Amino acid sequence: MxxxxxxxxxxxxxxxxxxxxxxxxxxxxxxxxxxxATQPVKKETEKSVVKTPPLKEVKPExxxxxxxxxxxxxxxxxxxxxxxxxxxxxxxxxxxxxxxxxxxxxxxxxxxxxxxxxxxxxxxxxxxxxxxxxxxxxxxxxxxxxxxxxxxxxxxxxxxxxxxxxxxxxxxxxxxxxxxxxxxxxxxxxxPLEYHAWTAARYISSKIKPKKVFILKSGYSDENDYITPFKKAIDSLGKKHIQVVALTVIHGQLSSLIPQLSVSDQNVFIVPATNQHFLTITLRALDSLSSSYPVTVFGHPSWINFSFLKADLLQRLNTIISTSxxxxxxxxxxxxxxxxxxxxxxxxxxxxxxxxxxxxxxxxxxxxxxxxxxxxxxxxxxxxxxxxxxxxxxxxxxxxxxxxxxxxxxxxxxxx
The missing domain is CATH 3.40.50.2300 (Response regulator)
Incomplete structure (x- = not known):
């Protein structure tokens, strides 16, 4: 992109x-x-009484x-x-x-x-x-x-x-x-990014159907380009039956979310960040949570090009990435x-x-x-x-x- x-x-x-x-x-x-290639138009055969004038050759367009x-x-x-x-x-x-x-x-x-x-x-x-x-x-x-x-x-x-x-x-x-x-x-x-957010929201509301969705923010304002349309989409598609919980994560601290997590249903996390340091720490924290709670992570479309994100980690987190x-x-x-x-x-x-x-x-x-x-x-x-x-x-x-x-x-x- x-x-x-x-x-x-x-x-x-x-x-x-x-x-x-x-x-x-x-x-x-x-x-x-x-x-x-064109061929000349043949003249009509002469009749005994009436003679047809010869047709003009028509040039093709x-x-x-x-x-x-x-x-x-x-x-x-x-x-x-x-x-x-x-x-x-x-x-x-x-x-x-x-x-x-x-x-x-x-x-x-x-x-x-x-x-x-x-x-x-x-x-x-x-x-x-x-x-x-x-x-x-x-x-x-x-x-x-x-x-x-x-x-x-x-x-x-x-x-x-x-x-x-x-x-x-x-x-x-x-x-x-x-x-x-x-x-x-x-x-x-x-x-544009908003259509990635809508696609993720549509999949979450129709396939996973969670009661809550957690948005993990790094604090950079450009993440709102994803977060704002995602919230609008999840409210519209989920008919406001899916609660959106947003948290600005500092040093990978996710302990405040634990009381809200489900031990049986998928806990859906939206991570719109692209900062390497933030992602490294936050995804490691989510990996720790995944040993006790079912976790599904939706990432920014840029993740597909990030070599520092390892496939084994993303697979353990059931990571889904939108891309065009x-x-x-x-x-x-x-x-x-x-x-x-x-x-x-x-x-x-x-x-x-x-x-x-x-x-x-x-x-x-x-x-x-x-x-x-x-x-x-x-x-x-x-x-x-x-x-x-x-x-x-x-x-x-x-x-x-x-x-x-x-x-x-x-x-x-x-x-x-």
Whole structure:
């Protein structure tokens, strides 16, 4: 999940691939349109009295070409003589290049099915000023579909300069709340945090049905982005029959909760924290409780990427984690994609390449079939997540699909 630049997960970027950017961008357009073979219309056979005038040859309509603008932070300025990529800009360029490769491979696949595209690639540079400038670029404005910019600040600057546009604008990788941008044409692909909270609440109210739910807080205000919608959801879905007990945990002290715990039913704990020190101590305390009380823990979606959280501990705690981008690398369709990607680019696909491919297949086909205005009617099963969009007044379209995973035999298995 990309909330801000300083929260990007480590990338396995290889600088030598950055120098492929210029060549790749130059080849951005999908394969050239194939001419449609036509045959002349034969004249009607002459009759004895009435002669039919010869029919004029009708030229077939030109195939529809969908123009797509791709705004990614390649940072090509860093390739100039005397310039150099920083660690941050190199990670951003890796994201851009991997996403571009996946997206382009998707359009190539659709072109093989008879669709036609004009892919226009722009360097957003990962800079607010550049994103704002692209908002007034005629080549961008004339596109049927706009993908990017990637980062929330850049998207805010871009939509601020593009407020009256009718073209749909896709936020491809950031789960930032759409209210941040307030653009009715925005399409948010990565479900915002509130939909993770609603998914957890729905599972708890329908499957576990506890009498109480305990929220363990670290004290950081950003946890309210999860806690507030969770409380609203559990009250709505549980019809206020499920009591919510919130506790700010200090040094792993959970003793005050013991009188409220059940020895027979599952004790459900919501832990929306992402701080390593807090999680290490608090989960250890919960592990101690689990020896005497049934425990089920629901964690923040970021947990799925935290290497310091060990599978054996999370399994003992019956941990369930919501995610919108877990990839099953053993699935048949994923194996096929990885093979095609290696054949094309001679490198393993990253998570960003996989997301680029999914979004290229989905939005490319919608653009080619004039269905971009009917997104909620067109669901999609991708390699990293499903797309199930809802239209929200003033906020555009939001993908609400979130999966729940649980550790079984020390591996994450889907439970919903």
């Amino acid at each position: 990309i909330l801000a630049r300083n929260h990007q997960p480590p990338l396995s970027g290889n600088r030598r691939f950055i120098y492929l950017i210029i060549a790749l961008v130059a080849a951005a357009c999908s394969p050239k349109l194939q001419p449609v 030109a195939p529809k070409v969908s123009a797509i603008a791709l705004l990614l932070p390649f940072g090509l300025d860093h390739l100039r003589q005397g310039a150099a990529y920083t660690a941050v800009s190199l990670r951003e360029a890796d994201i851009a290049l991997d996403y571009y490769r996946g997206f382009k491979l998707a359009l190539d696949s659709l072109t093989g099915l008879g669709y036609n595209f004009k892919l226009k690639v722009f360097d957003s540079k990962g800079e607010v000023a550049q994103a704002h400038s692209l908002g007034s670029n005629p080549a961008v404005r004339s596109s049927d579909l706009i993908i990017g910019p990637v980062f929330p600040d850049d998207m805010k600057a871009f939509t601020g300069a593009y407020a009256n546009a009718k073209q749909p604008i896709v936020s491809p990788l950031s789960p930032a709340a759409p209210a941040t941008f307030k653009n009715a044409n925005l399409i948010t692909v990565m479900p 981008d877990h990839i099953d690398y053993k699935a048949a369709n994923m194996v096929t994609f990885a093979r095609n990607y290696r054949d094309e680019y001679h490198i393993e696909p990253s998570a960003y390449a996989i997301k680029g491919f999914d979004e290229g297949m989905y939005f490319g086909q919608l653009a080619a079939t004039d269905k971009l205005k009917n997104i909620p009617d067109n669901n999609f099963t991708g390699l990293h997540n499903d797309f199930q969009f809802q239209k929200k007044t003033g906020l555009g379209f939001i993908n609400t699909h979130v999966n729940l995973y649980k550790y079984i035999n020390f591996e994450l298995k889907k439970v919903e």
